[in-house]
Amino acid sequence: MVGLGSVSVPVVKQYLRYVETLDIDVSALLLSSDISATMLTQESERISGEQLQAFLTNLIITTDDPLFGLKSGAFVETGSYSVLGYITMTCATLEQALERIQPYEKLVGDMGVTSINYLPQQLVINWHCAYTFAEVREQMVDNVFASWLAYARWLSGQELGPLEVHLQRAEPASELIHYYQQIFACPVLFSQPSNSLILPRKYLNIQLRQPDHSLLQTLELHAAGQVSALGEAHSFSIQVKDIIRILLAKGISRKDMVAGQLNMSERTLQRKLQQEQTCYQKLLDEARLSLAQQYLTETQLAVDDIAMQLGFSETRSFFRSFKRWTGQTPSLYRESSSHKSG
Known part of the structure; x- marks a missing residue:
């Protein structure tokens, strides 16, 4: 798929x-946008980005409402984000949910790219829209930010709100600005360098309402396979690292099982990683470190159990590796982390 993707x-x-x-005559709207009503009955189907852009262009003309992007955000559901929606629903914290956006947002579509900046006191979530029509981009950004906010409030069961909203679009008529402030309940700044939500960093620790670690692992394996099938644009090594991390959470570190998730041989896996100047062991070490830090800071698991969970045959091998990665033993790392959080 080229152009605007799918x-x-x-x-x-x-x-x-x-x-x-x-x-509004929905059938006529879909027909003029070259979208099949039958296709829309299949949740797993995809349409082209050009079809969506045509649909939104026709919607702009038909509604003659410059706020339809914001208003449509209220109609978000878990399924609106495809598998990513169900993945975030099973996360334990808002931080875990945010970490899943970049690896899997392509499953929702190629509409844009999310990036997150972690500042000492703030969290800046940027969204760059990939569509070419300026009016469509403006409505899509409004929809995405309003949808994110509504969905985060549902996930957390709290009336979360950003500190500020930054939009690249020009400032609308004064009577429309009130609606933006009503939706976001904070200052909304226009003609900004980027489209961004600025949130308090403390939101990362917010507990979500339906955590399910086992289901999360299953959904991530499914999502990783779907992303691979879409010919995802991220580097191959990122795909591999995502799958390693998911399998490690089940105590599995075998290269052949990672290769199997990608429907290829170990030799092909190794060759493709070499093309990106990396190797399986390096990605395994990075995934092990990330999970080890999570286990040490967020659980009371014994170090022996963590070593086993991460696929080490001996606890002392885990000790040596962790000290090489961080300069600290696992026990010292856990102790220093508990002092910081205290």
Whole structure:
């Protein structure tokens, strides 16, 4: 897929849930956008980005409402984000949910790219829209930010709100600005360098309402396979590292099982990693370190159990590796982390 890529059917259906509350001929809207109503009955189907851009262009003309992007954000559901939505629903904290956006957002669609900046007191979430029509981009950004906020509030069961919202679009008419402030309940700045939500960093620790670690692992394995099938644009090594991390959470570190998840041989896996100037062991070490730090700071698991969980045959091998990675023993790292959080 070239051009604007593709987008999952649930994205279109969120807009349609809003459209159905209006006096609009939905069938005519879809027909003029070259979108099959039959295709929209299949959640796993995708349409082209060009079709979505045409659909939104027609929606802009039909509604003549410069706020439809914001208003349609209220119609978000877990399924609006495809598998990513169900993955975030099973995360334990908002931080875990945010960490899943970049690896799996392509499953939702190729509409744009998310990046997150972690500052000492703030969290800056940027979204760069990939679409080419300026009016469509403005409505999509409004929809994405309003949807994110509504979904985060549902996930957490709390009335979360950003500190500020930054939008690249020019400032709208004064009577429209009130609606932006009503949705986001904070200052909304226009003509900014990027489209960004600025949040308190402490939000990362917010507990979500339906954590399910076992289901999360299963969904991530499924999502990793889907991303691979889409010919995902991230580097191959990122795909491999994601799968390693997911399998490690089940105590599995075998290269052949990682290769199996990608439907290839170990030799092909090794060759493709070499093409990106890396190797399986390096990615395994990085994934082990990340999980080890998580286990040491967020659980009371004994160091022996952590070593076994990460696929080390002996605890002392884990000790040596962890000290090489961090300069500290696992016990000292846990102790120093507990002092910082205290």
